[in-house]
Amino acid sequence: MALEQALARLQDFSLPTQIRESDWLFPTIETVHVFALVLVVGTIMTVDLRLLGVANKERPFSEVASEMLPWTWVAFGIAALAGMLMFSSKALTYYGNIPFRLKMICLLLAGINMVMFHWLGTRHLEAWDRGRPPLAAKFAGGASLLLWACIVAAGRWIGFTT
Amino acid sequence: MIEQFCDWLSRTGISVAFQSANWFVPLVQTVHIIAIAILLTSVYVVSFRLIGITRTGRPLAVLAAKSTPWVWTTLCVLLGTGILLTITEPARELLNWAFRVKMLMVMALAGILLVVQIRLRRSPEYWTESPSRRRAARAIGIAAVIIGAGIVTAGRWIAYV
Numbered sequence: 001m002a003l004e005q006a007l008a009r010l011q012d013f014s015l016p017t018q019i020r021e022s023d024w025l026f027p028t029i030e031t032v033h034v035f036a037l038v039l040v041v042g043t044i045m046t047v048d049l050r051l052l053g054v055a056n057k058e059r060p061f062s063e064v065a066s067e068m069l070p071w072t073w074v075a076f077g078i079a080a081l082a083g084m085l086m087f088s089s090k091a092l093t094y095y096g097n098i099p100f101r102l103k104m105i106c107l108l109l110a111g112i113n114m115v116m117f118h119w120l121g122t123r124h125l126e127a128w129d130r131g132r133p134p135l136a137a138k139f140a141g142g143a144s145l146l147l148w149a150c151i152v153a154a155g156r157w158i159g160f161t162t
Numbered sequence: 163m164i165e166q167f168c169d170w171l172s173r174t175g176i177s178v179a180f181q182s183a184n185w186f187v188p189l190v191q192t193v194h195i196i197a198i199a200i201l202l203t204s205v206y207v208v209s210f211r212l213i214g215i216t217r218t219g220r221p222l223a224v225l226a227a228k229s230t231p232w233v234w235t236t237l238c239v240l241l242g243t244g245i246l247l248t249i250t251e252p253a254r255e256l257l258n259w260a261f262r263v264k265m266l267m268v269m270a271l272a273g274i275l276l277v278v279q280i281r282l283r284r285s286p287e288y289w290t291e292s293p294s295r296r297r298a299a300r301a302i303g304i305a306a307v308i309i310g311a312g313i314v315t316a317g318r319w320i321a322y323v
């Protein structure tokens with residue numbers, strides 16, 4: 001299959017090979033990945049918990065979101081880059097790994113959830129920015145919380161199955 | 163001594179039960195990581211303000227007061243899940259120097275947070291009152307950020323050393 005050939009070629013490149021064969025490169029990249037991911041999850045959950053009315057209830061939603069989300073994107077960029085480096089070192093193994101696929105599906109769903117929320121969920125933001133979000137926005141917050149928990153769980157599960 | 167304790171603990175009924183359920187460790191680790199996410203974010207929000215990376219928004223005293231329950235609740239969750247993981251694989255944790263370094267850093271971070279919170283409770287302006295206090299706040303904030311990253315790093319390296 002063409003994709004598998006491409007993945008085989010990817011993991012034979014010099015950097016992926018170095019990551020695979022070194023004693024310390026993979027754990028180091030993984031540490032960066034976990035550190036960045038922890039901040040992605042923490043900042044996103046802060047926003048989700050505001051939507052659900054659990055935390056930061058007294059502050060406008062837009063304030064919480066604009067305080068947290070720039071950090072989310074920086075951390076996500078770092079986590080994604082480190083994740084791609086780890087993937088490249090054993091591309092074929094990860095490609096065939098069920099928890100890895102589940103993690104990617106959850107990431108995609110979290111992305112779709114976020115885009116939907118931005119398009120539809122914030123249309124009448126002025127009306128609820130300082131108060132309780134409408135049901136759709138709460139749903140988006142709950143879905144995000146659940147999906148990111150699944151992303152962490154699936155990510156941890158990869159380590160036990162590869 | 164510690165070896166014997168690990169040996170004994172790993173043979174107890176509860177440890178054997180945890181070991182035999184292969185979903186147990188990944189599940190507990192997942193809860194552990196999510197709790198770290200909330201803890202580290204709470205700590206960094208306060209630390210970034212102490213350092214001066216973020217300057218706008220709520221006053222430091224309010225920021226710290228709001229984060230206090232989250233910090234100590236997640237620390238309790240981390241302690242609980244950490245104990246479960248240690249019961250399951252005692253030698254993996256207790257005989258591991260990365261684990262020991264991690265525990266020292268956890269204690270250091272908890273101490274720092276306690277000092278920051280207690281001072282702010284006595285006086286909301288404590289960390290901004292004078293140039294020397296502002297310098298101290300900056301140093302403490304930087305220390306908390308580095309120790310927080312160190313805890314995550316040592317935690318991940320438990321699996322490799």
